[in-house]
Amino acid sequence: MADQTNRGAGVSRVVGSTDEISKGEPLVVDVDDEEIAVFYEDGEYFAVNNVCPHQGGPLGEGKVEDKCVYCPWHGWGFDIESGDHPHSDHSVETYSVTVEGDEIRVER
Numbered sequence: 514m515a516d517q518t519n520r521g522a523g524v525s526r527v528v529g530s531t532d533e534i535s536k537g538e539p540l541v542v543d544v545d546d547e548e549i550a551v552f553y554e555d556g557e558y559f560a561v562n563n564v565c566p567h568q569g570g571p572l573g574e575g576k577v578e579d580k581c582v583y584c585p586w587h588g589w590g591f592d593i594e595s596g597d598h599p600h601s602d603h604s605v606e607t608y609s610v611t612v613e614g615d616e617i618r619v620e621r
């Protein structure tokens with residue numbers, strides 16, 4: 514696969530281009546049957562598993578404030594950098610994001 518590169522611990526994949534994503538408009542991509550939401554906030558890119566650990570809500574459709582995405586179903590918030598839910602032991606998986614040219618790559 515031309516858009517896949519092995520790098521250290523994980524596999525880096527091109528998931529989209531920078532013109533497909535903007536603040537408040539995350540990109541949801543399917544990587545190996547796993548939905549990943551990619552966010553652009555404060556000049557940085559972040560990626561989390563799109564499936565909310567509460568009841569499976571689509572985090573990529575949630576509102577983001579102060580690097581926290583709020584699930585559209587019941588409002589749980591998760592830090593898009595750490596994946597942590599601030600008031601419980603729940604968390605979402607996060608992924609490393611790099612940008613090369615206009616290509617957005619997610620490592621998993």
Ligand code: FES
Nearest residue numbers: 565568570584587
């Ligand atoms: S499914 Fe996300 S808060 Fe309930």
